[in-house]
Amino acid sequence: MPELQIIGSPVGNFVWACRIMCTEKGVTYDLVPALAHSPESDAVHPLGKIPGLRHGDVTLGESRAICRYIDTVFPGPSLMPSDPVAAAQTEQWMSIVCTAIDPVMLRQYFRGYVFPGTPDGSPNRAFIEPALPLMEPQFALLDRAVAKTGHLVGESFTLADAYLTPILYYMSKPPESSAMLGKCTALAAYLDRQLARPSVRDTTPPAFPGARRT
Ligand SMILES: N[C@@H](CCC(=O)N[C@@H](CS)C(=O)NCC(=O)O)C(=O)O
Incomplete structure (x- = not known):
């Protein structure tokens, strides 16, 4: 599996939510510190916002999309109830x-x-x-x-x-x-x-x- 990158400043509340999600699932990731509208965030988020995600050829922006991707692609407990x-x-x-x-x-x-x-x-x-x-x-x-x-x-x-x-x-x-x-x-x-x-x-x-x- 390629390395998973979460792109964004750790102080961003949506970045933090994605990191909580990864930690709950036991998914290891590399946090790439980046501000909104920086080259790093512009490269992965259509609006240049944070968080962004890079996983091999996959790039994503928007925390909900990022969490859905991680929840679906990686094993581990889900934060979305099955009911x-x-x-x-x-x-x-x-x-x-x-x-x-x-x-x-x-x-x-x-x-x-x-x-x-x-x-x-x-x-x-x-x-x-x-x-x-x-x-x-x-x-x-x-x-x-x-x-x-x-x-x-x-x-x-x-x-x-x-x-x-x-x-x-x-x-x-x-x-x-x-x-x-x-x-x-x-x-x-x-x-x-x-x-x-x-x-x-x-x-x-x-x-x-x-x-x-x-
Ligand atoms: N709906 C987005 C919101 C992300 C967001 O607003 N991030 C802020 C930082 S916490 C940002 O990038 N702001 C810059 C901007 O709005 O241009 C998500 O869920 O990821």
Whole structure:
């Protein structure tokens, strides 16, 4: 089998999800550190985003496609449930995380801390403030979702948890989001448990320079 490469910065939340997936499956890979729109990412992702994948002649972009490929081609436990309803629920939560949670919590709010674009590098309140009222109901939604079983779907860790955990990790750093998370007892306990999970712990990236530790 040719060497499997995951291409992207380890701090990228979608890169991290793919690495959790590989680790859970016991698939060895080489992490090729690369920024979005670099020669390395442009060579494998149609939009030059990260993560990308290279495996012999196969090149792919988009975390969902990458995870599907790895899950199908390599042996090892799958993070997609075999039960059709649970599999569809996993897709449902991954879609919600990617299309609703990530755009508000990371692309809008967290960006105000890590890529502020302010002259002195201070947090950009123009990004942060409008995100706050959107984040409150999202935290409440996620708190309810994990309250029953401690997972997004069923009784075990799925790819949906692999997508959500990196985002919650970053949300535990800045003051407003860590306060919101702290009020969501089920979600805060969920995050603590996932961060102790070997596949998550062993792939946790270095902190963003602008992100405050709690
Ligand atoms: N839908 C993509 C999203 C990937 C994504 O947005 N990656 C970010 C870094 S975490 C990126 O490449 N951003 C650069 C851009 O959007 O141009 C996936 O699931 O892989």
